[in-house]
Structure formats: C-alpha cells, structure tokens
Amino acid sequence: MSTITLRRAAYAAGGAIALTLTLGITGAVAEPANPECIAPAQPGGGFDITCKLAQASLAQSGALTEMMRVSYMPGGIGAVAFNTIVGQRRNEPGTIVAFSGGSLLNLAQGKFGEYDADAVRWVASTGTDYGAAVVAADSPWQSLSDMMEAIKADPTSVIIGAGGTIGSQDWMKAALTAQAAGVDHTAMRFVAFEGGGECATALQGGHVNVCMGDVGESQGAIDGGAPLRLLAIYSAERLNGSLAEVPTAKEQGYDIEWPIMRGFYVGPEVSDEDYTFWAQAFEKAMADPGYAALLEERNLQPLPLTGEELQATVAERVATYRELASGFGLVQE
Amino acid sequence: MAPAEEPSQRGLERPLWITLALWTMPALVFLLGGGLLFSAATINDLSDSAYDRSLAGAIRAIDLNVSTASGGIGIELPYPLFESFQATASGEVYFRVSTDDGLVEIGDALLPAPPMLEDGEFTFYDAVYLGRAVRVGASKRKLEEPLYGASQAQSIVIEVAETTGSREAFRERLISRAIWRDALTVLVAVGLLALGVRLALHPLTVLKQRLDLRDPDDRSRLDVVGLPSEVRPLVDAVNGLIERYHLQGEAQRRFIDDASHQLKTPLAVLRSQIDYALRADDPTTSRAVLEAMRPVTERAARMTSQLLSLARARNAALLDTSASAPVDLATLAGDVARLHLGQARRRGLKIEIEAPDEAVMGQGSEALLFEAASNLLDNAIRVSPDGGRILLKAEADAPSSVRLRVMDEGPGMSEEMLGQVGERFHAGWETQNGTQTSTGLGLSIVTVIMEAQNGVLILANRPEGGLVAEMRLPAADTTKPLNTPRRR
Secondary structure, eight states: OHHHHHHHHHHHHHTTHHHHHHHTTSOOOOOOSSOEEEESSSTTSHHHHHHHHHHHHHHHHTSOSSOOEEEEOOSTTTHHHHHHHHHTOTTOTTEEEEEEHHHHHHHHTTTTTTOOGGGSEEEEEEEEEEEEEEEETTOSOOSHHHHHHHHHHOGGGOEEEEESSTTSHHHHHHHHHHHHHTOOGGGSEEEEESSHHHHHHHHHTTSOSEEEEEHHHHHHHHHTTOOEEEEEEOSSSOOSGGGGGSOBTTTTTOOOOOEEEEEEEEOTTSOHHHHHHHHHHHHHHHHSTTHHHHHHHTTOBOOOEEHHHHHHHHHHHHHHHHHHHHHTTOOOO | OOGGGOHHHHHHHSOHHHHHHHHHHHHHHHHHHHHHHHHHHHHHHHHHHHHHHHHHHHHHHHHHTEEOTTSSOEEOOOHHHHHHHHHHHOSOEEEEEEETTSSOEEEETTSOOOOOOOTTOEEEEEEEETTEEEEEEEEEEEOSSOOTTOSSOOEEEEEEEEESHHHHHHHHHHHHHHHHHHHHHHHHHHHHHHHHHHHHHHHHHHHHHHHHTOOTTOOOOOOOTTSOTTTHHHHHHHHHHHHHHHHHHHHHHHHHHHHHHHHHHHHHHHHHHHHHHHHOOOHHHHHHHHHHHHHHHHHHHHHHHHHHHHHHHHHHHHHOGGGOEEEEHHHHHHHHHHHHHHHHHHHTOEEEEEOOSSOOEEEEOHHHHHHHHHHHHHHHHHHSOTTOEEEEEEEEEETTEEEEEEEOOSOOOOHHHHHHTTSSOOTHHHHHHOTTTOOSHHHHHHHHHHHHTTOEEEEEEOTTSSEEEEEEEEBOOTTSOOOSOOOO
C-alpha cells in the first residue's frame, strides 16, 4: 500500500516541471560570497554526489561565478548538519546543504531532533535516485531472492549494511524487501554506516554482505572500479544506459519502488533574496543543455523542483514517509 | 559372639589403607571441591578482567578515531582494527557508536541498549546479541565542546561486544585442567596412602616372620628397633607375655626339679628302711625301723605340702598380681603367732610380738604374706632351743617401706648359707640341719613370695646369737584410704 503512495508522489513531482520554469524569470540577485555545499556525511556517498552535481552544474551553466566548495559534516545521515544549520548557522547565505529522500524520512521520524520540515528553507531538487541492493562482485547471490533465502536460512549469517540506523531509508528498503519475502525484518542483522560510501567500503572489505544503497553512489563506485554488483534497483522501470542490465526489484517479484529525491536546503534565516538567488541559480543550471549529461554521469534521473513547489513536495513526502514509518512502529511521537 | 554380624567388627577387618582412605578421602575431596569452586570464581574474574581489558582497548582505539573537526561527528570504521582483534579473540566483534541525543548511531544498531552510564565511565556486562552470548564493553565520554549548536556538549557512547566463545573456552580449559589436577591429586593421595601404610606396616610383616621362625625355647625379647612407635606398646605387651610365659614355665620346671629332688631322698631313705625291716627277723627291730620311718614320712608329707605352697606362691607371683592390697603387718604378726602357738607351746617357747600402736601398712597380697611369715615363724620354732624366745617385730623402717622381723635364739646360719638364700632351692639344707629340723623349702617360698610382692627377704645372724629374718615391703600408698577390710 505504501509503495503505491510513494510512486504517486514521484509522478506528482515529475509532473511539476513546467511550474518551476515560470519562477526562473525573476530578476538577478547578488551572488553570496564563499559558496559552500555541505555534504552531511563522509565523502563518497549520495550526499557527496549531490554536492558535486551542484558544484559542476552551477559552474557549467555560469549560475555561480565563484567556485563552490564541498565540505563534509558527518553525523546521523544529515541529522548533525540539519541541527547545525537550524541551531548555529541559521543565516549563512553562501551555504547550501545536500538532502535526500532519506533525510525527509528521518525528519518524518523525528530523528533530526525536535525540528520538522519547516525549520529550514528547501531550495531545489536536482534529480532523483533509486534505491539499490549492492553486493560484492563475487557474491554468491544473483537475485534478491537468493539473498532472502540466505536470510531465511540463518538471519544472523547475513550482515546488511546501510547508511543510517534502524528506520533509515536504507533499513526501510531492506525491511520492505524482507516483508515481501515473508521474512521477519526484526531478525535481520543490521549494521549502520555514516552513508552509502562507507557501506561500499565495508562491502569490499567483506564486513557486510549487502548494502541497501542508492543507484547513484553504487554505480559511481562501480564506474570508479570498485568490485561491486547491483542486485536490484527499486525503480518502476529499468533505467537507461549500463543500468539497463540490472533487473528491477519488481521484475524479481518484489513490488517495491524507492525513489530518492536529491536536493538542497538553506538556513531558516537566509533572506528571501538569497533564497531566490539559489532557486534561480539551480533553475538556470538545470535548464542548461549540459545538465542531462551531468545527471547521467551520476546515474541520476531528472527531478527539477525549486522554491514553493519544492516546499510543498517536501511537506507531502514527509507526510507520506511518516505514514510508512508508522507502519513499522518507528515514529517518535 | 558372632563377629561376622558386628558391623564394627567387620569394619576392623578392612585393610588399614582403605579405612584411612575412607576417613581422609571425603574430606580431601570436599576440600579440593571447595578449592575448585573458589578457583573457578577466580578464573572467571581473571578471564573477565583480561578480556575486558582488550574490549576497553578496542573502545579507546575507536574513540581515538572519532573526529569532530568538521563540526559533525566523523567516525572511522573500526573494521581494520577488528580484524586483528578478531584474530586474537577468535570470535566475532560488534560495535556501536552513538550520541546520547540519539542523532548519531553507527554500527550494530540492534545491540542491546547499554545501561545508564556516567560520562567517563567504562562498564562491562554480559548480553545476548543475535542469539549469542556476548560480552559488552561500553564507555561514555563528553565531547570537548557542544556541536551543531546544542546548549551543552553531547556525549558519545561507544560499545564493543565480542562473542564469549573464546573466553568460555579459555575458562573451560583452565577449569578442566584444575579438575584433572585435583582428581589426580586424590588418586595419588590414595596410592600414596596405600603405599605408605604398606611400607609403614612392613616391619610388622618382618616381625610376624620372626615370630613364625622363632624357636619355642627362645626367651629373648622381641626387638622394637625399627618398629613404628604406634606398635611398640603392642610388641612390649607381647614381650611381657613371653616373659610371663617363660617365668611360668621356669617356675614349673623349678617346681618339678625341686619336687623330684626333694622327694627322691626321703623315698630312697624309706625304701632302704623298708628293705632293712623286711630283712630283719626280729619284730623289735622291725618296729624300731617303722618308728624311724615315721618322722621321715612326716617330713615328706610336710615337704609335699610346702612344695605345693611354693608352686602356688610362684604362680601367684606370675598371675595373681591383682590381689595386692594394704596389709597391716602388726595384725599379720598376731595372726601368724596365733597359728603357731600350740606348736611353740609344746617346745616351751615364748612368742613375743612387738608393734607400734598404729597400723604398719605394707603393700602386698595378704594371703601370700601370711604364708611367708608363717614359714619364717615355723623355721624359728624349729631352730629355737627348748624354752627359747621368739620375737615378731613389725615396724615402719623408712617412709616408703615397712618390715616384719622374726628373731630367734637358734644357731643362726653360716655365711655360705646366708649367701645362698634367695638363689632358689637349697638341697644342702637337709643334710646340714638334719631330718628333724627343716626341709629347706621354707626360705625358698618366702623368697619367692617377697619377690612377687616387690619386697625382699633379708637374713642375718644376731650378734647375741640366733637368726633375724626380715620381710621388707613397700609401704602401702598412704594417700589411699585404709578402709580395706582387715583380716581378723
């Protein structure tokens, strides 16, 4: 049931592109000094990719003249950075923070502290990623079913790695898959990492058997030469390019889709002018003809949302996620 | 008595080493068992502290890699660390790093929650993770400064858990080693006990062989050299028994010697007299011979009775030591004198008794002492000249001894004879003193009796003429109440 809701949300987001473009006409604002993109994780994960995309696209399109710096602030899959922005760095016009659908899920569960989605200003969504089950290249498993059989046989023998702890989006993907296979998701052996990059490292070290990660970060690592393999992608249809070879979870009999919005927010006290600057800058970047190539390089699908439209989508998603998390008994009231 | 049905009797028939083992082994096993429980607890504590220390080391190593330089909390994955850790612990290692505000949680998310910790505290506890027993070390410390705008510094909690397999195996190895050691100790103790008893009792086996091979006439004491002190009393008792049997045998032999010797002479005299009488045609001569035979026969009869009393005295000396009791020598003298009064009166003798007012208590058998005194008085009466005077004098002559003296006015004894007194029977007396006077057995009897009473017979010639015979006895234990019934 929850899967249907999610899919609808994704389509709704996809259908709103036209509205976004109208906002791009407003006048130019002065560029903030020392632009910085905070990736709230260790390097190498989805947040890193998101920041690098912003860095590349804003530079390519000329929306930002100064080179944007990427910094890392690990802690709680975005929780620490969110709290920093809300608590300490409320008014830093040059600082944008990467977020993902996973951040919204955590926000929905109260894992970001006492704050909700209104605590920051959501600037732009630059693309969508999909969940993926990643294994080592030499893993004996060829499908999600192989993995589920192994978990069924001995739940403690399969170490599932994930960015984020119980209730995180990576855990959620594993739990949904287990549910679909009729396996008790509470019996799964679960190890939390500070993002998908670290999980991939542990996977290569043989410390975990599977990472419930994202297509973008995983394929990025594979493209970089890491001996990893995608077992399944949690998208509705097969993706393009080299990813076309990877079967969807749906094809393998698990009717689960897991799109991951990737975007940025700024501090709550950032002025309207600066907020608008960032929204327009991203509109410009995403409208650039070279943007599609940048997305494809990072194995992301387009999802251009900015401004009010994004605020609304975020609110909607948080609500959807809260519903989903309640189903697992995860929401902290 | 049916010994087979007496349990105590049955128990005594068990080999000594089994009896000893039955007494000592339960206590030994109990002590070792107690020691084992104690050392098991110690081993548990020791292995816990040793393994906990390595957990603490892993926690510190993880803590060193927690970085807050970015403003966030960066934790380097501890897997390289765990690889060496797991190699030594030969188990699985789990970890979790989290902040107390719940925003950060890295590692094994399903590890059981740690107990409430103070900042800077290390704690170790047993838990179950993934259905396996684990030992968890947990520590909590405050970050140097508050992060992400919090009002106060967050605390970071690091937990490291390891499966207890190797720890348990280590313990079991140590404990089973201790159990084997103790079991071996018990076995060795039983073996040593059996061996020790066997070795300790070996001298007894040798003794038994010596006894088996011993000549029946061998009167020497058994040698106690080389025997354990515990069995010496036994050997001493056996020696005492041998001695008593020997003395008894000796006494009997002597008696037979004495009797045959003493009876041979009068019987030979009587036979020759009878021969003479048979050869004589004259009835007057026959009558004279018969009259001559009469004292010989009387003497032989008296001698027979004396021989019997000598034998009795000797046996008593050996066997009847229990009859010893305080005896009043003054009363004894009176009684003896009364018995011989008729005999003395026929000879016109006067018997005087001299005794202090208080009792003169000696220690001995009253019946035997009476016999001895009676013999001495009899002798005195025989040797005294008609109308003579005999004095019986009882007195205490020293704090520890008493005496009864019999003094007569007879011829006394030669120095040679005095020297022979006490050396058992003297055949020479008969010929010397003539058939009318003494058999010579009397003094032998007295000597034997006095020896049996721990006393002594002393004979001496009186300067004024006559013999003084002194029975000296140990004084009765005066601390004892003198309420033993006196013979009247």
